[in-house]
Amino acid sequence: MTALDLIKNVEVQTIVGPEYSTLANFVIDLGDKAHVPILSFSATSPTLTSLMSPYFIRVAKNDSSQVKAIGAIVQAFGWREVVPIYVDNEFGDGIIPYLTDALQQVDARVPYRSLIPLKATDDQIAAELYKLMTMQTRVFIVHMSPTLGSRLFIKAKEIGMMDKGYVWIMTDGITNLIDSFNSSVIDSMQGVLGVRTYVANTKELENFSIRWKTQFRHDNPSILNAELDVSGLWAYDSAFALAMAVEEIGSGGGNFSFKHVNVSGSSSIDLETIGINQNGPELARALKNLKFKGLAGDFRLVDGQLQSSIFEILNVNGRGERRIGFWTQKNGLSKRMLDETNSTKYCTLNTCLGPIIWPGDSKQRWRLLIYQALMLVMSLLSQVHQPIRTTVPQRIYQCLSSKSMMHDHDFNRNGQTTWTLVLVFDQLTYFSQFKRDQ
Numbered sequence: 001m002t003a004l005d006l007i008k009n010v011e012v013q014t015i016v017g018p019e020y021s022t023l024a025n026f027v028i029d030l031g032d033k034a035h036v037p038i039l040s041f042s043a044t045s046p047t048l049t050s051l052m053s054p055y056f057i058r059v060a061k062n063d064s065s066q067v068k069a070i071g072a073i074v075q076a077f078g079w080r081e082v083v084p085i086y087v088d089n090e091f092g093d094g095i096i097p098y099l100t101d102a103l104q105q106v107d108a109r110v111p112y113r114s115l116i117p118l119k120a121t122d123d124q125i126a127a128e129l130y131k132l133m134t135m136q137t138r139v140f141i142v143h144m145s146p147t148l149g150s151r152l153f154i155k156a157k158e159i160g161m162m163d164k165g166y167v168w169i170m171t172d173g174i175t176n177l178i179d180s181f182n183s184s185v186i187d188s189m190q191g192v193l194g195v196r197t198y199v200a201n202t203k204e205l206e207n208f209s210i211r212w213k214t215q216f217r218h219d220n221p222s223i224l225n226a227e228l229d230v231s232g233l234w235a236y237d238s239a240f241a242l243a244m245a246v247e248e249i250g251s252g253g254g255n256f257s258f259k260h261v262n263v264s265g266s267s268s269i270d271l272e273t274i275g276i277n278q279n280g281p282e283l284a285r286a287l288k289n290l291k292f293k294g295l296a297g298d299f300r301l302v303d304g305q306l307q308s309s310i311f312e313i314l315n316v317n318g319r320g321e322r323r324i325g326f327w328t329q330k331n332g333l334s335k336r337m338l339d340e341t342n343s344t345k346y347c348t349l350n351t352c353l354g355p356i357i358w359p360g361d362s363k364q365r366w367r368l369l370i371y372q373a374l375m376l377v378m379s380l381l382s383q384v385h386q387p388i389r390t391t392v393p394q395r396i397y398q399c400l401s402s403k404s405m406m407h408d409h410d411f412n413r414n415g416q417t418t419w420t421l422v423l424v425f426d427q428l429t430y431f432s433q434f435k436r437d438q
Contacts, residue, residue, distance in 0.1 A: 003015055003027045003031075007034045007274055011277075012036065013036065013037075013277060013279060013283060014036060014038070014039060014242060015027065015031065015036060015037075016238055016242070017038070018038075018043055019042050019043070020042070020091065021044060021045035021089075021090050021094065022089050024040065024043040024048050025048070025090075028048065028055070028056045031055040032054075032056075033274055034277055034280070035055060035276050035280025035284075036277050036280055037055050037056075038053075038055055038056050038057065039059055039242060039287070040059065041060045041234035041235045042234070043060070044058075044060050045063060045091050045094035045095070046062050046095060047090060047093070047094040048094075049305065057288065057304050059234050059237060059238040059241065059299075059306060060234050061172075061197055061308040062308070063173070064094075064095060065308035066172055066195050066311055067095065067102035068102050068327070068329070069195045070099065070102065070103075070169060071102035071103055071105060071106045072106070072327050072333055073195075073327075073333075074108050074139070075106035076333060076348055076350040076352070077350050079108055079139045080108055081109055081136070081139065082103055082110060082137065082139045082140070083113070083140050084099060084110065084114065084141045084142075085116060085132075085142050085143070086114070086116070086142070087115075087116055087145060088115040088117050091145075091173070096113065099141065111137060112137070114131075114132060114140075116144060116152065122155060125152055126158075126159060130159065138165055139167040139169075141170075142170050143171040143173060145173065146173070146177040149170065150185040150188075153185065153189045154188045156168075156188070157188040162189075162191065162360065163359060163360040164359065165359075167193070167359070168189075168191070168192040168359065169193045170192060170194035172195055172196040172197055172230075174194065175194030175195060175314060175321075176229050178316070178320070178321050179227035179229065180229070186316065186319060190316055190317065190359065191317070191356075191358045191361060192315075192359070193316075193324075194316070195312070195314070195327070196311065196314065197230050197310075197312075198311055199296055205233075205295050208295055230296055233294070233295045233296035234296050236294075236295055236296075240294065241299060244286075244292070245283055245286035245287045245290060246283070249279060249283055259276045288301050309328055309329050309330075310328050311327045312325070313325045313327060317357045323354075324354035325353040332346040332347040332348055333347045333349070333353055335352060335354050
């Protein structure tokens with residue numbers, strides 16, 4: 001049943017949808033004419049904001065909210081040229097002006113924009129990637145649907161664009177659903193960076209996820225390892241908000257009816273024949289004024305849409321993604337989630353991120369494992385109140401303190417300042433090297 005049928009014939013009080021930004025304009029126009037609130041948890045294009053409809057409520061993050069986080073990553077590594085690769089439709093086009101502005105603010109230019117048709121064939125994708133290979137720029141930002149994005153990365157790996165020297169950054173349109181990708185897609189994305197909305201892991205979310213997975217497995221026994229993404233959480237919060245708003249209006253004696261206008265000579269599909277929801281203005285007002293703690297975080301609408309302040313930065317490595325840091329409007333980049341009241345200075349350095357495995361950096365992974373193991377040891381030591389003697393094998397210590405490693409450009413580029421570890425070890429009164437007898 002279409003949105004027109006729902007409003008004209010069923011006379012619904014509100015519509016939760018549409019699913020895609022490309023379908024939103026018509027539905028929003030219908031809602032505006034009929035005074036029917038349109039709640040969308042997945043139409044994220046910034047262009048929809050310009051419609052200025054009082055009945056369009058976006059229970060999701062505007063795509064433009066992530067561009068400063070992406071710009072911060074570009075600034076941290078000093079990249080001066082970046083090429084966006086995006087789908088050729090309203091969803092893809094909407095973010096580009098905001099992304100370009102964010103990149104210009106960190107002294108990065110966009111020498112070329114790569115458009116991929118929504119229904120591009122593998123040959124069309126390959127042709128565009130080969131064109132990019134002829135250019136000097138090696139830093140790409142990918143903004144498209146997960147389906148198209150997965151095909152792009154598979155093809156990029158096939159033609160050698162996932163080798164050392166290339167940098168790929170995904171917007172949250174792909175990163176939010178990365179857990180749903182199969183192993184072949186993940187394998188093609190090794191070393192890719194991504195940003196996505198940060199969702200705090202609360203007890204309520206854990207309980208809901210358990211119930212959701214149980215029900216999902218019951219309904220879809222053939223689908224394994226399904227994960228709930230942020231769009232699903234926004235959908236749940238949308239339904240919860242709607243129930244609260246209806247309860248508020250209903251308790252006040254709201255008029256849940258439509259007023260019809262007779263228009264002679266109109267066709268059965270003429271928009272002028274649509275009735276007017278008598279309760280629409282009150283329902284829209286109640287929804288916009290709601291504030292509560294949802295599964296996806298604080299539910300608070302400003303200008304009819306959710307506000308975003310925290311993004312997590314991920315690095316695809318091994319069988320999935322690994323968090324390497326956060327970005328907030330107040331603190332910039334950080335390895336850990338900082339309290340918004342924290343007085344830490346705004347960070348724009350790559351040392352504010354955890355270690356990164358870049359495309360083609362498979363030889364660096366063993367170093368990453370050593371680094372992570374040492375960080376775990378240091379974390380455990382900080383929780384122990386009594387002296388502990390820490391032993392590090394001589395081979396590892398020599399590796400970390402060797403001149404070649406301490407001045408390894410790639411290693412230091414990953415944010416792994418090994419010399420600081422050595423300094424810490426040397427200062428520990430209970431530290432000793434282990435040397436095996438020959």
